[in-house]
Amino acid sequence: MDNKFLLRFWQIVLLILLLAGWQTASTFSTKIAFFFGDPAGVAGKLLDWFFIERDIYLHLGVTLIETLLAFAIGTAIGLLVGLWLALNPRAAAIADPFLKAMNAMPRVILAPIFALWFGLGIASKVALAVTLVFFIVFFNVFQGVREVSPTLLANARILGAGRRDLLRHVYLPSAMSWVFSSLHISVGMAFVGAVVGEYLGSARGVGYLILQAEGSFDILTVFAGIVVLTLCALVLDTLVGKAEKHLMRWQPKIGMTEKI
Amino acid sequence: MASDYALSLCDISCTFISRDNPGQRYAAVANTTLNIAPGEFVSVVGPTGCGKTTLLNVGAGLLEPSSGSVTVHGKKLAGINQRAGYMFQADALMPWKSALDNVIVGLLFRGVEQAAARERGIAWLARVGLSGFEDRYPHQLSGGMRKRVAMAQTLILDPDIILMDEPFSALDVQTRQLMENELLDLWSEKKKAVLFITHDLDEAIALSDRVVVLSSGPATHPLGEFPIDLPRPRDVAEIRNQPHFTELHTKIWDVLRDEVLKGYIQHKNVAEE
Ligand SMILES: Nc1ncnc2c1ncn2[C@@H]1O[C@H](COP(=O)(O)OP(=O)(O)OP(=O)(O)O)[C@@H](O)[C@H]1O
Numbered sequence: 360m361d362n363k364f365l366l367r368f369w370q371i372v373l374l375i376l377l378l379a380g381w382q383t384a385s386t387f388s389t390k391i392a393f394f395f396g397d398p399a400g401v402a403g404k405l406l407d408w409f410f411i412e413r414d415i416y417l418h419l420g421v422t423l424i425e426t427l428l429a430f431a432i433g434t435a436i437g438l439l440v441g442l443w444l445a446l447n448p449r450a451a452a453i454a455d456p457f458l459k460a461m462n463a464m465p466r467v468i469l470a471p472i473f474a475l476w477f478g479l480g481i482a483s484k485v486a487l488a489v490t491l492v493f494f495i496v497f498f499n500v501f502q503g504v505r506e507v508s509p510t511l512l513a514n515a516r517i518l519g520a521g522r523r524d525l526l527r528h529v530y531l532p533s534a535m536s537w538v539f540s541s542l543h544i545s546v547g548m549a550f551v552g553a554v555v556g557e558y559l560g561s562a563r564g565v566g567y568l569i570l571q572a573e574g575s576f577d578i579l580t581v582f583a584g585i586v587v588l589t590l591c592a593l594v595l596d597t598l599v600g601k602a603e604k605h606l607m608r609w610q611p612k613i614g615m616t617e618k619i
Numbered sequence: 620m621a622s623d624y625a626l627s628l629c630d631i632s633c634t635f636i637s638r639d640n641p642g643q644r645y646a647a648v649a650n651t652t653l654n655i656a657p658g659e660f661v662s663v664v665g666p667t668g669c670g671k672t673t674l675l676n677v678g679a680g681l682l683e684p685s686s687g688s689v690t691v692h693g694k695k696l697a698g699i700n701q702r703a704g705y706m707f708q709a710d711a712l713m714p715w716k717s718a719l720d721n722v723i724v725g726l727l728f729r730g731v732e733q734a735a736a737r738e739r740g741i742a743w744l745a746r747v748g749l750s751g752f753e754d755r756y757p758h759q760l761s762g763g764m765r766k767r768v769a770m771a772q773t774l775i776l777d778p779d780i781i782l783m784d785e786p787f788s789a790l791d792v793q794t795r796q797l798m799e800n801e802l803l804d805l806w807s808e809k810k811k812a813v814l815f816i817t818h819d820l821d822e823a824i825a826l827s828d829r830v831v832v833l834s835s836g837p838a839t840h841p842l843g844e845f846p847i848d849l850p851r852p853r854d855v856a857e858i859r860n861q862p863h864f865t866e867l868h869t870k871i872w873d874v875l876r877d878e879v880l881k882g883y884i885q886h887k888n889v890a891e892e
């Protein structure tokens with residue numbers, strides 16, 4: 360308890376030192392001020408966005424909707440394809456090189472194509488982020504199904520499980536456990552996909568704000584955008600952590616004893 | 620003749636081949652015949668690694684023998700043995716289901732209503748001494764508790780043939796005797812065919828109508844069958860004090876001891892090669 364408090368204390372001290380250093384440096388050098396902005400300016404911009412002009416909410420909302428849509432769609436498709444391929448070894452063997460190739464491809468370069476197909480609205484961002492999320496979920500589902508212990512499977516079959524029962528009571532829970540444990544990465548990827556998509560061409564979203572500001576050398580807005588994105592990512596990550604803890608409560612943990 | 624048996628393993632041989640290296644073969648079981656009448660309690664003892672689990676897997680329909688046939692109540696077995704309940708040697712509970720959900724999962728597979736299944740599940744958990752542990756996940760239970768959940772999971776389905784692979788080896792002596800008596804009660808009530816595997820000769824004699832001793836591997840086969848003519852109903856704790864129990868034990872141990880030694884030396888040699 361004491362230790363934790365001390366840790367927090369030093370973390371805050373470090374943060375203040377960094378900000379103070381940044382502020383001082385930009386006060387003394389116009390070059391630094393031009394390229395790095397200054398914390399007070401960034402804070403002013405944030406204040407402006409959230410409380411005075413209140414024009415960030417629309418953009419933030421768009422980015423978050425893209426993230427959530429991409430996460431939901433990518434997870435659903437990854438789950439379906441993963442289950443199907445894992446349970447059909449022949450189909451998996453045929454699809455293997457294609458999947459490997461698609462996974463190896465730096466998929467961010469698909470952004471212009473998606474923009475062409477789906478326009479500059481939400482859809483093209485979602486599509487890009489889905490391609491990022493899909494593979495994470497897919498590989499985890501595949502692994503999850505493969506990792507089911509043969510004894511457990513044999514037991515379920517002896518107990519009378521049909522194909523559908525096996526899917527529902529054995530394969531799906533095992534696959535989901537892998538999906539949940541990769542939730543942090545897949546949500547993060549959905550977010551990255553959305554922002555990068557916006558950055559590469561859009562009319563709304565936090566990525567779009569950053570792109571705009573960059574065009575007019577408005578370094579303060581760029582930094583403010585980065586701060587907003589970072590905070591959002593942290594919040595998402597915390598929520599995911601909570602969800603994971605709840606969904607994975609059946610998983611063994613070492614040393615869950617009460618400390619007296 | 621064969622149709623009289625609940626489970627009949629006829630002239631079974633099992634040779635494992637290594638998947639990566641088909642030249643590498645291991646004849647685990649050779650020319651083994653084992654018949655269990657309805658209502659008969661048969662124990663199989665043998666040195667570790669001799670092929671007991673392999674035989675049980677064949678009886679459950681999980682493993683197809685290299686040669687020989689399996690008949691269940693007169694019908695040739697193809698695929699999973701639907702009339703058998705199988706308690707595995709290894710952990711086979713679903714880690715994502717609570718103890719109660721694990722116990723009732725077989726009932727759900729068979730189309731029993733959730734509410735009715737839960738009621739029966741709770742009664743069965745009480746029967747194996749786990750009242751109040753319904754909502755625990757397997758990782759929150761001890762090894763012995765997990766075994767008891769597995770036992771409830773198997774027996775709740777009321778199978779005609781019960782296959783058990785060292786079910787009680789993880790339990791302490793007292794709990795073990797409680798469970799053994801519970802099993803005997805259940806068995807005598809419904810007269811099921813039981814094929815019971817154990818390392819423990821005392822346990823085998825106390826429970827069974829017949830004890831089969833297997834030779835050490837490779838090419839394991841039965842070395843002898845010993846009818847256990849102790850009176851029933853039995854209490855597993857008391858029966859050990861009977862003079863006839865000791866006689867039987869001496870007789871069977873004479874056969875088993877050499878095999879255990881042989882098996883041990885063989886495994887050691889394989890390990891040193
Ligand atoms: N899938 C397999 N592939 C190759 N060899 C196997 C396989 N399963 C079992 N064996 C071999 O067959 C032999 C018998 O194994 P089995 O599991 O039946 O022994 P067991 O009598 O049950 O031993 P224990 O009492 O220790 O459980 C062992 O030597 C083992 O190495």
Ligand SMILES: [Mg+2]
Nearest residue numbers: 671672708784
């Ligand atoms: Mg075994």
